[in-house]
Amino acid sequence: PVRMDLRGKSVSASVALMLVVDVSGSMGGGPGGASKMDLAKEAAIAAVELLGEYDQVGVLAFDDQNHWMIQPTFASDLAPIEEAISQMQPGGGTEIYPALKEAYGALSPLDARVKHMVLLTDGQAPRGDYPGLMQQMRDSNITLSTIGIGSDADTQLLQELAQLGNGRYYDGNDPFDLPRLLVKETQQVQRAAIVEQDTTPIAINPSPATDSIDFRSAPPLRGYVATTAKREASVLLASSQLDPILSEWQYGLGRVLAWTSDARNRWSSRWLEWPDFSKFWAQVVKRSTRPPEDPNRQISVSITGDQARIRLDAQTGAEATERRYLNFLPTTATLTDPRGNPQQVQMPQVAPGRYEALVPVQDDGVYMLNVSQTNADGSIANQSGGFVVPYSPEYRVLGTNETLLQDIARKTGGKMITDPEQAFVHDLPSMAAPRPLWPWLLAAAAILFVCDVGVRRVRITAPELRAGYYAVRRRLGYVDAPLPTRRDIAPDLARAPTITGVARIRRTDHHNGAHTGAPAGAAPRSSRLLAAKQRAARR
Numbered sequence: 411p412v413r414m415d416l417r418g419k420s421v422s423a424s425v426a427l428m429l430v431v432d433v434s435g436s437m438g439g440g441p442g443g444a445s446k447m448d449l450a451k452e453a454a455i456a457a458v459e460l461l462g463e464y465d466q467v468g469v470l471a472f473d474d475q476n477h478w479m480i481q482p483t484f485a486s487d488l489a490p491i492e493e494a495i496s497q498m499q500p501g502g503g504t505e506i507y508p509a510l511k512e513a514y515g516a517l518s519p520l521d522a523r524v525k526h527m528v529l530l531t532d533g534q535a536p537r538g539d540y541p542g543l544m545q546q547m548r549d550s551n552i553t554l555s556t557i558g559i560g561s562d563a564d565t566q567l568l569q570e571l572a573q574l575g576n577g578r579y580y581d582g583n584d585p586f587d588l589p590r591l592l593v594k595e596t597q598q599v600q601r602a603a604i605v606e607q608d609t610t611p612i613a614i615n616p617s618p619a620t621d622s623i624d625f626r627s628a629p630p631l632r633g634y635v636a637t638t639a640k641r642e643a644s645v646l647l648a649s650s651q652l653d654p655i656l657s658e659w660q661y662g663l664g665r666v667l668a669w670t671s672d673a674r675n676r677w678s679s680r681w682l683e684w685p686d687f688s689k690f691w692a693q694v695v696k697r698s699t700r701p702p703e704d705p706n707r708q709i710s711v712s713i714t715g716d717q718a719r720i721r722l723d724a725q726t727g728a729e730a731t732e733r734r735y736l737n738f739l740p741t742t743a744t745l746t747d748p749r750g751n752p753q754q755v756q757m758p759q760v761a762p763g764r765y766e767a768l769v770p771v772q773d774d775g776v777y778m779l780n781v782s783q784t785n786a787d788g789s790i791a792n793q794s795g796g797f798v799v800p801y802s803p804e805y806r807v808l809g810t811n812e813t814l815l816q817d818i819a820r821k822t823g824g825k826m827i828t829d830p831e832q833a834f835v836h837d838l839p840s841m842a843a844p845r846p847l848w849p850w851l852l853a854a855a856a857i858l859f860v861c862d863v864g865v866r867r868v869r870i871t872a873p874e875l876r877a878g879y880y881a882v883r884r885r886l887g888y889v890d891a892p893l894p895t896r897r898d899i900a901p902d903l904a905r906a907p908t909i910t911g912v913a914r915i916r917r918t919d920h921h922n923g924a925h926t927g928a929p930a931g932a933a934p935r936s937s938r939l940l941a942a943k944q945r946a947a948r949r
Contacts, residue, residue, distance in 0.1 A: 411639060411640055411643035411644075411654070411657035411658055411659040411666055411667070411668045412637035412638060412639050412640060412643065412654050412657055412668045412670065413637060413638040413639075413640060414637060424462065424464055424465055424522065424523055424524065424636075425461065425462075425465045425466070425522060425523070425524045425526065426465070426466040426467075426468075426482065426517060426520045426522035426524065426525045426526070427457070427461065427465065427466070427467050427468075427526055427527075427528070427596065428467075428468045428469075428470065428482070428513050428516070428517045428525075428526070428527040428528070429454050429457065429467070429468070429469045429470070429527075429528050429530070430470050430472065430509050430510060430513045430527060430528065430529045430530070431450055431454060431469065431470070431471050431472070431479075431498065431530050432450075432471075432472060432473070432504060432506075432530055432531035432532055432533065432559070433447065433471040433472065433473050433477070433498050433499065433500050433501065433502070434473040434474075434500060434501070434502055434503055434504040434531075434532075434533055435473070435500050435501050435502060435503075436500070436504075436532055436533050436562065437450065437500040437532055437559075438500035438501075444586070445500070446532055446559050446560065446588070447498065447499070447500045449559075449586065449588045449589065450498070450530055450559070450588060451495055451496055451498060452588075452589050453530070453588045453589040453591070453592035453593070454469060454495045454592065455492050455495055455496075456589050456592065456593050457528075457592045457593055457595075457596040458485060458488060458491055458492065458495070459488060460593065460596045461485040461596070462485065463484065463485060463486040464484065464486075465484070465485050465522075466482050466483060466484055466485065466520055466522060467480065467482070467483065467485050467491065468480055468481060468482035468483070468513070468516060468517070469491075469494065469495055470509060470512065470513045470516075471498050472504075472505060472506070472508070472509035473500075473501060473502025473503055473504065473505070474502045474503035474504070474505050475502065475505075476508060476509050476512050479494045479495060479497065479498060480494050480495070481516070482516055482517065482520055504531065504533040504534065504535045505535060505536070506529070506531060506535040506538075506567075507535070507536070507537075507538030507539070507540065507543070508538075509529075510527070510529065510540075510543060510554075510571075511538075511543055513527055514527070514543065514546065514547055514550075514552065517550075517552055518546075518547075518550040518552060523604075523605075523636065524553075525550070525551060525552040525553070526552070526553050526554075526555070526577070527547075527552060527553070527554045527555070527575070527577075528554075528555050528556075528557065528592065528595055528596075529554065529555070529556045529557065529568070529571065530556075530557045530559060530588070530592070531556075531557075531558065531559065531563060531564075531568070532558070532559035532560045532562060532563050533562055533563065533564070534562070534563075534564045535564065535567070537567075540567075540570070540571060540574065541574065544571065544574035544575050547575060548574075548575075548576065552575075553575055553576045553577045554571055554572065554574075554575025554576070554577045555572055555575070555577035555578045555579070555580070555595050556568035556569075556571050556572045556575075556577070556579050556580070557579075557580045557582050557588065557591055557592065557595070558579070558580070558581055558582055558583075559582045559588060560582070560583065561583055563582075565579075565581065578595065580594075580595065604633060604634075604635055604636070605633055605634055605635070605636050605649070605651075605653070606632065606633035606677075607632075607633065608630040608631070608632060609630055609631050609633075609634060609649045609650060609655075610625075610628065610629075610630040610631070610650070611625050611628060611631065611647040611648065611649065611655050611656070612625070612647065612648050612649070612650070613625050613646070613647060614645045614646060614647065614648050615644045615645060615646055617644065617646050617658060617697065618693060618696070618697050619646060619656070619658065619667065619693050619694045619696075619697040620646050620647065620656070620690075620693070621693065623686050623689065623690055623693070624686075625647065627686075628681065628684055628686070629680035629681060629683075629684055630680065631655070631671050631677050631678060631680075631681065632676065632677040632678075632679065632680070633671065633676070633677040634649065634653065634655055634670045634671040634677065635670045635671075636653050636670075637653065637654055637668075637670055638654070639654045639657050640659065642659050642660075643657045643658065643659040643668075644657065644658055644659060645657050646658060653670070654668070654670060655669070655670050655671060656668070656669050656670075656694075658697065658698075664700070665697065665698055666698065667694055667697060667698050669694070673691070700794070704791055704793060706724065706725055706726050706727075706736075707722060707723070707724045707781075707783065707791060707793045708722070708723045708793075709721070709722055709779065709781055709793050709795040710723075711779065711795070711797040713771065713797070713799060716770055716771060716772055717768050717769065717770055717771065718745075718768070718769050718770075718771045718777070718797065718799075719766060719767075719768055720743050720745070720755075720757065720766065720767045720768075720769060720779065720781070721764065721765070721766050722741060722743075722757060722764070722765045722766075722781050722783070722793065723763055723764055724736035724739065724741075724763050724764075724765070724783060725763045735762040735763030736763055736783075736785075737759060737762060737763060738759065739759075739765075739783050739784060739785065739786070740783070740784045741756070741757040741758075741759075741765045741781065741782070741783045741784075742754060742755070742756055742757065742781070742782050742783075743755050743756075743757050743767055743769070743779060743780070743781045743782075744779070744780045744781075744782070745769050745777055745778070745779055746777065746778040746779075747771070747773055747775070747777055748773050748774070748775025748776055748777065749773065753769065755767045755769055757781070765783075771799050773799065774799050774800065774801050774802075775798070775799060776796060776797075776798050777796055777797055777798070777799065778794075778796045779794065779795045779796050779797065780792060780793070780794050780795075781793045781794075781795075812826075823839075823841070
């Protein structure tokens with residue numbers, strides 16, 4: 411019902427944050443290629459992004475001089491603020507005291523409930539009148555926190571400043587922790603402002619939570635958290651500054667109440683003795699709880715497979731003779747699955763006073779159900795319920811299914827064992843399974859058939875094999891292979907079937923006296939080959 415940022419007729423910041431950033435030359439270094447200056451920029455931008463539009467921020471960079479990057483302004487437009495922060499560049503020495511003094515002068519006149527300053531530095535600096543400056547800051551309700559960057563920072567000075575400034579000291583020995591540390595500090599100071607002063611709540615709007623209670627007789631509260639009521643909320647009790655103390659609103663099917671004070675002895679110590687204290691809280695709790703269910707409307711759910719049947723029985727009258735079915739009423743069911751996804755379905759009427767709808771349910775878990783029915787007078791009746799889709803039925807069997815295991819062992823020729831070591835004993839009979847060989851035999855027959863045809867039809871002599879062998883060697887680069895000589899070829903020629911056939915024909919012609927009359931010196935080449943063959947045979 412309320413916002414934690416403050417929005418009123420006069421714009422007053424909830425938080426005024428002043429960042430005082432060291433931009434001396436030493437900030438240009440850093441581990442891992444990332445300078446401490448770059449990390450400081452990243453941290454400052456991250457801190458500014460946490461602020462609300464009604465918060466104020468200022469950024470003062472310093473080395474041996476002060477440089478305003480951002481004068482104190484509201485954080486409603488972050489683009490120019492982030493652009494100015496990104497312009498910071500390292501260079502120069504380190505002068506902390508003048509920077510803190512100038513930042514204090516800019517922060518003290520601001521209208522904000524929380525004024526906080528954060529100092530980021532990595533070096534040593536001359537001493538100054540820090541105790542006097544810290545006293546002035548305390549008198550102006552300004553707090554100071556410090557962050558030491560790297561191992562060269564003056565940790566003793568930074569710890570003293572944080573203690574005197576009622577703030578916190580952070581050791582940023584690892585510069586990469588700087589963004590996280592500054593974000594953490596900003597979140598600490600960004601908490602809603604606390605108003606600690608006597609305040610008597612004023613009744614603003616009526617509600618069952620405050621009925622029959624006279625708050626004019628209530629003692630004052632000692633404090634509360636300043637907030638802003640949302641537009642749809644109803645403020646029941648407020649302070650003299652019209653800050654909400656008790657608010658309520660309707661959110662969906664539920665009702666939410668926000669009490670911005672406490673119920674213990676810090677701010678409500680006087681209320682503990684107030685006679686209406688118990689009555690007040692009883693009415694507040696009752697107002698926030700779910701109203702009792704309508705006995706005239708009953709919800710039932712039955713699950714079949716992956717579908718749920720939602721049923722609403724609506725009727726009026728307590729006695730059986732007075733009961734009347736509620737017919738022809740628009741009815742809607744809203745089902746929220748275990749993942750939080752809502753699904754809305756219409757429930758048509760299927761019988762007198764009965765409305766049903768089928769809804770798919772696929773995930774296991776708890777389903778929340780709300781059924782809304784619009785009455786004839788326009789009022790809406792809501793009925794809530796829920797159901798659970800359990801796990802698969804197989805999860806119900808928590809023990810070992812020994813019957814199934816025995817059946818598997820019997821059908822596969824195995825056995826049940828009780829000792830785990832028996833699983834490694836090879837005492838099962840070997841299994842033989844016939845395999846057809848005809849595919850292999852058919853392939854072998856095809857190969858042998860081709861080889862047989864080749865042997866019968868193609869004859870390759872030994873010289874041809876030898877010549878082919880040496881030709882392959884020469885092609886592969888073996889140039890030292892000897893070439894076959896005529897003497898090596900002659901014995902093979904004698905066995906060659908072609909030459910033998912020619913010699914047989916010549917010999918037959920010679921014995922038959924078939925001479926052509928050609929001179930011996932002009933004998934054909936075949937005769938010379940025959941002579942060579944005969945000489946080889948005589949050897």
